[in-house]
Amino acid sequence: MRPIRVLVAKPGLDGHDRGAKVIARALRDAGMEVIYTGLRQTVDQIVNAAIEEDVDCIAVSILSGAHNTLLPKIAERLKEENAEDILFVGGGVIPDDDIPFLKENGISAIFTPGTPTTVTIDYIKANVRK
Amino acid sequence: MDLVERLFAGDKRACARLISHVENNVNGVNEDLKKIYKETGKAYVIGITGPPGSGKSTLTDKLVKLLRKEGKKIGIIAVDPTSPFTGGAILGDRVRMGDLNTDNGVFIRSMGARGHLGGLSDATSAAVTVLDAYGCEYIFLETVGVGQSEVEVMKRADTTLMVMVPGLGDDIQAIKAGVMEIGNVFAVNKSDRDGAKRTKREIDMMLDFSKKDWRPSVTLVSALKDENVDILLEKIFEHRNYLLESNLYHLERKANVKNEILALVRKEIMERVINNDEKHQLLDELSHKVALRIENPYTASEIIIEELKK
């Protein structure tokens, strides 16, 4: 069986990568191939990496409060590249009232602080393109 | 348009998808590879290997930037280890190639060294073919580590760059057997560190024993500070010129292709056994008997070969 490939990225300028690294390890331990891109990723860098790596899922972590600006832009660029079949999820300090807006704008799921990694793993397994 | 047509048209997604098909051994991928093969052979393949932490990705990043100044289209395949327990992997080479990421003239692909049926070298080799067809003029094939599987992967490279760092101590001794031979060009990275010159001397001494016609050079570089990377690139070109002038280029390619064909034959035979219920069952029964010492593996393989002939 082929492993699920996931791009784990940190968009924007925030440097808190504990969450991104923990989720990267958890996904690896769940048998996935994780492409980790590090800090300060621009929208173009994320979308381009996702395409070249032919990932099944993009998982971004953002704690700076710039989510309403940056996440919809990623979704938009994916659409432009005809790559909206890639599952797109996000996590971090994101207020509940922002989640509907993000979901309307192409982000499939948002995982807020305290979400067990198993919840994220199960979600990805159940929702990536088959 | 099908994948191959899109690939030839320079469609990035098609290129990425074809590499996935190669990696996952998707049905029909060989048909696609057949279609593209005659269009390949134009790319120059540079292998980069060396122990973990030697700075291969940063060095690749800097070498690629030099080639990009000349407008060359580049492909990079970076292989990282896969966990033998979960099959998962963290592929982190892109972190050190941040600027190249959005450069449309560079295609980067990370690969897990996962249990490919034909072996890792099979998958990387086919991925190189795809990038070649995509129009990459230089393809960097980067592996981490210094084991036998790296040696196999590096056979696909025209020139192999071995990256070392000071402070490995006895490790140089340990890895020289069978692995040092694959290096056509050597670099001692992190040259500002203590012991860099000593490491260079040790490698030089070891290379002096080699009786081969080509004597690899050893260059002190600092990838992080971008020092001497241009000289290193020249050394790589020197090796390429040597290959071209001495007709070795063709001979080595022929030898490598021979290996590749053999690997495909092996893979095909294995697939015919594994993917056929009847034969798979026979294999299972024979294994059972061999384990109980009722049968031996040599006769068992003969039985299977006979069965395949039918």
Next chain:
Amino acid sequence: MFREDVLASLKESKKNFDEKTEKLLEKRPERKAVFHSGSGKEVKRVYTPLDLDGIDYEKEIGLPGEYPYTRGAYGSMHRGRFWTMRMYAGFATAEESNKRYKYLVEQGSSGLSVAFDLPTQIGYDSDHELANGEVGKVGVAIDSLADMEVLFDGIPLDKVSTSMTINAPAGVLLAMYIAVAEKQGVSADKLRGTIQNDILKEYIARGTYIYPTEPSMRLITDIFEYCSQNVPKWNTISISGYHIREAGSTASQEVGFTLADGIAYVEAALKAGLDIDTFAPRLSFFFNAHNDLLEEVAKYRAARRLWATIMKERFGAKKANSMIMKFHTQTGGSTLTAQQPENNIVRVAIQTLAAVMGGTQSLHTNSKDEALALPSETSVRTALRTQQIVAHESGVTNTADPLAGSYYIEAKTNEIEKEAMEYIKKIDELGGAPSAIDNGYIQQEIMDAAYSYQKDVENGDIVIVGMNKFKVEEEPPTGLLRVDPAVEVKQRKQIENLKDRRNSEDVENTLSKLEEACKSDENVMPYILDAVKAYATLGEISDVMREVFGEYQQSVKL
């Protein structure tokens, strides 16, 4: 410290106690097979003098204000005066942050603490492409001296002490502060405050780096030198374990890695030819406060003792002030939960007690809503009140180092000191903190601890009230503070106006002189100050340095 015969007889009774207890446990087992501290260290059933065997009271514990300062930096500790209650604040524009500072001063806050937004921390102006969406979000946006003038409008800079959480561009923001003071008629030698200026932990844990290690270390020593001559009361660095802990480290790692960073700064300053007893008194530290009260108290004590020993024995410092570790504390942001946020008030209270009983010199308490968004004004007030309650009502401030002499506390202090020392030794072997960061060692150690903690939370071995136990259905919280996206537009507009208004010749001249200074080995601070006064923007100044120094390349080992 204990008499031989007493220890011998204690050994006997302890043995009997253990046997007796083990037997009882067969019928009534303890809650867990093994008990762990907040950092995952095994904790024994009971601690006795046997656990302190061989400790020398005078040499290792001593008195507050005396070497090795285990019991506190100063003799009378919080009897003299309370710690500085310093609330970290800043968001949106300079005007709005200025209002919040004035409010905090009215409410009894005794020091300012400026939070900058991410573009400012990374040396980008608000109109930079990468600043999009980030302007004013996690702190105030400062693009030029003009913004800084507004930020401190009406706040007398000779009266307050100001802490600025700024690292890679620390020199630029300090220069702006000096320039604002000058306009207020306050000379630089009267300024009191701190810049964080700790680049190593940015590489390790916090991520707001700009330049590679070498030039960054040079900028730091330039600031040390400049301040020792011109801004003598300024704390030139706040060597931070806070973010290392937030990234998931243990308490011992927090101490070990922070002190290893400290050693690297001292070595860099010595190499730059500075005298240890001139710059060392201006070094300050910054630690976290987590929920395991006793472990945290022991951590501060261990850190103080270890730093004093290092300064005296490794570096030969002579002045007491060079050996004394003074530190700021912030309660642990990562311990707060988004679930049942009011529970966070209790967590912060426990952490406040830890910091105070551990002898902190200043403290920021987190607000209950920080796992959700920026704190609102009322939740900031409650956080400040928490400090005031501990100060005025709890009684723990009446005596110095109140937990000293507890067998557990002393044993734990020894244990953390020993483990931290082992990390320092390992880092020395790797060639010092910068090399250990470059090869990813420190980051990987922290990540290992963070991941194992996460797994323990998920399998329920670690209970977090309201999050993985005692859960309730909750309505999503309301009334969270939001930064208006119009801030970004406004800030961009202001840069445009500034660029029209200022004397562009001055800007070009000062910037090209700065460039020359960066290329030479001259101290860059006077040149930065000139550029700042000419209203060159933070981004312009940082770009000049980027051009000369290059940019840092992250090292990731997972």
